[in-house]
Amino acid sequence: MVHSQVVVIGSGPGAHTAAIYLSRAELSPVLYEGMLANGTAAGGQLTTTTDVENFPGFPDGVGGQELMEKMRKQSERFGTEIITETISRIDLSQRPFKMWTEWSDGPNDAPARTADAVIIATGANARRLNLPGEETYWQNGISACAVCDGAVPIFRNKPLYVIGGGDSAAEEAMFLAKYGSSVTVLVRKDKLRASKVMAERLLAHPKCNVRFNTVATEVIGENRPNGLMTHLRIKSTIDDKEEIVDANGLFYAVGHDPANALVKGQVKLDEDGYIVTQPGTSFTSVPGVFACGDVQDKRYRQAITSAGSGCVAALEAEKFLAEGGHSEPKVEVESGAAEYKSNPAL
Numbered sequence: 001m002v003h004s005q006v007v008v009i010g011s012g013p014g015a016h017t018a019a020i021y022l023s024r025a026e027l028s029p030v031l032y033e034g035m036l037a038n039g040t041a042a043g044g045q046l047t048t049t050t051d052v053e054n055f056p057g058f059p060d061g062v063g064g065q066e067l068m069e070k071m072r073k074q075s076e077r078f079g080t081e082i083i084t085e086t087i088s089r090i091d092l093s094q095r096p097f098k099m100w101t102e103w104s105d106g107p108n109d110a111p112a113r114t115a116d117a118v119i120i121a122t123g124a125n126a127r128r129l130n131l132p133g134e135e136t137y138w139q140n141g142i143s144a145c146a147v148c149d150g151a152v153p154i155f156r157n158k159p160l161y162v163i164g165g166g167d168s169a170a171e172e173a174m175f176l177a178k179y180g181s182s183v184t185v186l187v188r189k190d191k192l193r194a195s196k197v198m199a200e201r202l203l204a205h206p207k208c209n210v211r212f213n214t215v216a217t218e219v220i221g222e223n224r225p226n227g228l229m230t231h232l233r234i235k236s237t238i239d240d241k242e243e244i245v246d247a248n249g250l251f252y253a254v255g256h257d258p259a260n261a262l263v264k265g266q267v268k269l270d271e272d273g274y275i276v277t278q279p280g281t282s283f284t285s286v287p288g289v290f291a292c293g294d295v296q297d298k299r300y301r302q303a304i305t306s307a308g309s310g311c312v313a314a315l316e317a318e319k320f321l322a323e324g325g326h327s328e329p330k331v332e333v334e335s336g337a338a339e340y341k342s343n344p345a346l
């Protein structure tokens with residue numbers, strides 16, 4: 001069993017930014033990057049995309065994989081120890097925190113490592129619908145992030161579709177309206193789940209059209225390598241009537257699953273499973289446990305916001321360690337709502 005001052009769990013922009021700051025602060029961080037953790041390669045969600053065009057510093061865009069390789073190198077350059085294993089279990093009930101991996105635990109269930117502070121940066125996964133044609137046209141017309149992909153040329157002045165009825169669907173549809181010739185939002189029920197203000201804005205938008213009681217059943221497109229989607233088969237949930245519509249873009253906004261399995265039941269989660277952090281900080285309900293990136297952010301979920309929150313987590317972990325672990329983070333569940341007291345074990 002090995003002890004570290006601070007361990008970072010995850011491998012996306014949040015984790016690597018935290019590691020860069022911690023290693024430059026000479027805290028010798030250990031970063032567990034995972035081995036296909038949550039079905040995603042080390043490097044996180046950006047390893048599943050092509051060009052990233054909105055990360056500052058890359059005026060011509062940068063491949064998602066390349067960006068994550070650069071972040072990984074930068075973490076290593078300052079002395080982060082990167083371990084290509086998934087943390088399979090963690091005990092946050094008292095310090096030092098204990099963690100177990102898939103392969104390198106000690107005998108008699110001894111943990112692989114203990115740490116005084118832990119940064120959770122395990123990310124989130126956009127939900128997919130597994131429609132026929134989805135695999136073929138994923139990233140060739142289909143995307144789970146309008147803000148990331150909406151501006152690419154294949155969507156310009158083309159009919160676009162969004163699936164979902166929540167705030168993300170409303171926000172993404174109005175964002176896409178800047179680029180597409182029209183944006184149709186498919187809502188499976190007869191009402192939007194989005195907040196009143198967002199729903200009203202969407203329904204009044206001149207370029208957006210909402211089709212209630214409608215689901216997509218198949219993505220259709222060019223029959224060639226790297227062919228683009230061209231049509232969508234949709235179905236009424238009332239009378240099962242089907243039609244095929246022109247569609248050059250399909251954006252899923254059907255929710256995300258934060259990667260919370262490791263800490264569920266140990267740190268405070270919100271009703272959607274995101275780690276609750278005190279607004280503007282990375283403090284979780286457990287002193288010494290910090291969270292950054294998409295696992296604690298259901299609103300923005302961008303590479304740059306993850307990186308920014310990784311910086312915050314590192315600075316707060318550094319301060320926590322410098323003060324001997326006596327910081328007293330308080331997590332506000334909702335504005336004005338209850339506070340969570342520090343872990344009594346401290």
Ligand code: FAD
Nearest residue numbers: 010011012014034037044045087123148293294301302303
């Ligand atoms: P993530 O990128 O979610 O990575 C976390 C990783 O940690 C996991 O993937 C896994 O490898 C590892 N991990 C998880 N659990 C464990 C564990 N128990 N032990 C060890 N390791 C673990 N954002 C933009 O700003 N611009 C874009 O153009 C853009 N394009 C995108 C395209 C796609 C297809 C997708 C899916 C997302 C895109 N995003 C984009 C969003 C962006 O990728 C995310 O906001 C960002 O990657 C979140 O970073 P994160 O640090 O939370 O970690």
Ligand code: NDP
Nearest residue numbers: 164165166167168169171188189193253254255256298299
């Ligand atoms: P939500 O979970 O709120 O909404 C998901 C939507 O997808 C629902 O309308 C749901 O339908 C629909 N859906 C789920 N599965 C399917 C399926 N298989 N087929 C068709 N439709 C499906 O997720 P969001 O990402 O929209 O929002 C997450 C949180 O983030 C919310 O708290 C939201 O308020 C917040 N947010 C706020 C924003 C803002 O204020 N500007 C912007 C973005 C997010 P159904 O309603 O029938 O269940």
